Amino acid sequence: MTEAARGTRGPGRRPGPTETREAILARARELFAEKGYDGASLRAIARAAGVDPALVHHFFGNKEGVFVEAMRFPVEPSVLLPRILAAPRDELGETMVRSFLLVWGDAERRARLLAMLRSAMTNERVAAMTREFLTSALFGRAGEVSGVPPLKVQAAVGHMIGVMILRYVLAVEPLASASEDELVRLLAPALQGYLG
Amino acid sequence: MTEAARGTRGPGRRPGPTETREAILARARELFAEKGYDGASLRAIARAAGVDPALVHHFFGNKEGVFVEAMRFPVEPSVLLPRILAAPRDELGETMVRSFLLVWGDAERRARLLAMLRSAMTNERVAAMTREFLTSALFGRAGEVSGVPPLKVQAAVGHMIGVMILRYVLAVEPLASASEDELVRLLAPALQGYLG
DNA sequence: GCTTGAATTCAACACATGATGAGTTATAAG
DNA sequence: CTTATAACTCATCATGTGTTGAATTCAAGC
Structure with a gap:
């Protein structure tokens, strides 16, 4: 049978x-x-x-x-942050753009970040979890180590989040199909302004 | 009775x-x-x-x-855009920050934008509607009139969207309770870099 | 070779969802 | 005054949701 x-x-x-x-x-x-x-x-x-x-x-x-x-571990800040902060101070902007593109370019990790973001946007409890995660694991540590004031760190991260949404969620052209190098050239100066 | x-x-x-x-x-x-x-x-x-x-x-x-x-009309670009583009070229950044804060500060309009954003993040059809709206009514017109290349316009708008999310959705501190003037001082230079 | 415990499904609960068709009451048009 | 049309509710359908308790089959510990 x-x-x-x-x-x-x-x-x-x-x-x-x-x-x-x-x-x-x-x-x-x-x-x-x-x-x-x-x-x-x-x-x-x-x-x-x-x-x-x-x-x-x-x-x-x-x-x-x-x-x-x-x-669990949508992205390990403990791994990524030192990698960013180790860069020379005048290349912080470029390094940060490259790091974001690296993480968001990897399907597995992008999935987790998208899940976090999508859920945080619509569910209050997840929003709280995310806020906690961001402030303690990212903003806190980054400011602490580099001496950049929190508002500037948040402006920089906010910038990248917004661009990632336009690129990966809304898929707006030409942002969605711009090359990595193009994006670095486009975004690094602004980030450098915040972190430098 | x-x-x-x-x-x-x-x-x-x-x-x-x-x-x-x-x-x-x-x-x-x-x-x-x-x-x-x-x-x-x-x-x-x-x-x-x-x-x-x-x-x-x-x-x-x-x-x-x-x-x-x-x-319907989450925000009338036909009203807002000329207002932004009318500013002197070296104040475009500040004007744009102020316009975003104005629109997002108003409860009624913030509600519609949040609805759009939240829905676009989780629903494919709404995402399509939003993409359509953004490209035709915002990016298209803005670039057309001002001569700023699309990628730069999108970087600027993406920046503001990300910051608005951190401020109004995730309510990350100190971004969430920063004053309007603080935000202008913080963000205008980066936007000016994209639009100037 | 028993026995304990983990892996797995089944059947069911109580409730929420979007949709429909029919019925009731008011306003507006003739 | 009659009639059509709009506002409004009720009862109901088929489906989907998270969750629970019991039953069955396998893998290890003794």
């Missing part, structure tokens, strides 16, 4: 080693990135992972649990 | 002149601004307006109809 659809095989544990948990997280990241926290449903995540919704629940407790777990 | 709760009075048209349609639109704007397109439900809008969901339907056909109607 040919078994029906693959994966439609009753309850009970599956034989062999199990990696379902990671698979769920991967799909969760994709969906949170596409739709934001409220837009990505537990059931859609389960469906995408080929798994019963209750299993997602079993692993992560509730929807917020999935989100928190999926968002 | 004291009538029960106000507004809980059976079917049929209400006596006197009717302004319900406008009331619904007002509530719709508030909710779209708070939650975005997908987050704001037809039923919540109806509830907020003290009205049956079917009435919303009756007036606007479907949910997208409500949104389109509520978003």
Whole structure:
């Protein structure tokens, strides 16, 4: 007898080693990135992972649990920040543009950042999480180390966030298809003004 | 007999002149601004307006109809743009910052812009609408009239959008409570760099 | 080779969503 | 005064949501 659809095989544990948990997280990241926290449903995540919704629940407790777990380290500031701040003071602008483009150019990390941003825009709790993350892990540290006043750091980061939205979310032309070098030439001077 | 709760009075048209349609639109704007397109439900809008969901339907056909109607003229570029472009060329930066702060400072207009932004971030169709609106009504005209290349205009607008998000959506301090003059001093030079 | 525990699905709950069709009351047009 | 049309609610549909409890199948510890 040919078994029906693959994966439609009753309850009970599956034989062999199990990696379902990671698979769920991967799909969760994709969906949170596409739709934001409220837009990505537990059931859609389960469906995408080929798994019963209750299993997602079993692993992560509730929807917020999935989100928190999926968002772990959207980007490690502890890795990225020193890399930026190590640059000579008169190249801070260019270095920052390049770092943003590097992170946002990588599909995996862009997904997490988009998820964070999309969710923060529409969900108050996620907005609070994001604010906390930004202030403590990014603005705080950056200002502390470099001596640049907070307002200027925030203006610089805000600038990059806005440009990333136009480029990656709204896909406005010609911004969306400009080359990395073009963007550096375009944006670095303004950032240098804030950080220099 | 004291009538029960106000507004809980059976079917049929209400006596006197009717302004319900406008009331619904007002509530719709508030909710779209708070939650975005997908987050704001037809039923919540109806509830907020003290009205049956079917009435919303009756007036606007479907949910997208409500949104389109509520978003009419989030900001009139035809009014704002000439005002900005009329400034002397070496004050374009400051004028633009002041214009953005003016529009975003007004609760009514901020609501529409937030609604647009929040919805565009999470809903593909609204993103398309927004892209269309931005390119035709804003980027196109602005570049055309002033002779500033599109990439630079977009960098400038992106900058302001990002800062507005940090200030009004994420409410990051000290950006969120900085005064208008502080912001002009902070941001005008960068914008002047793009537009001058 | 039992037994404990984890992985997995099923069935169901209570509730929210967008949409529809029919019915009721008022205004406006003839 | 009659009639048409607009405002308005009710009940209902089909579907989707997050969550729960029980049942089944496998993998390890003893």
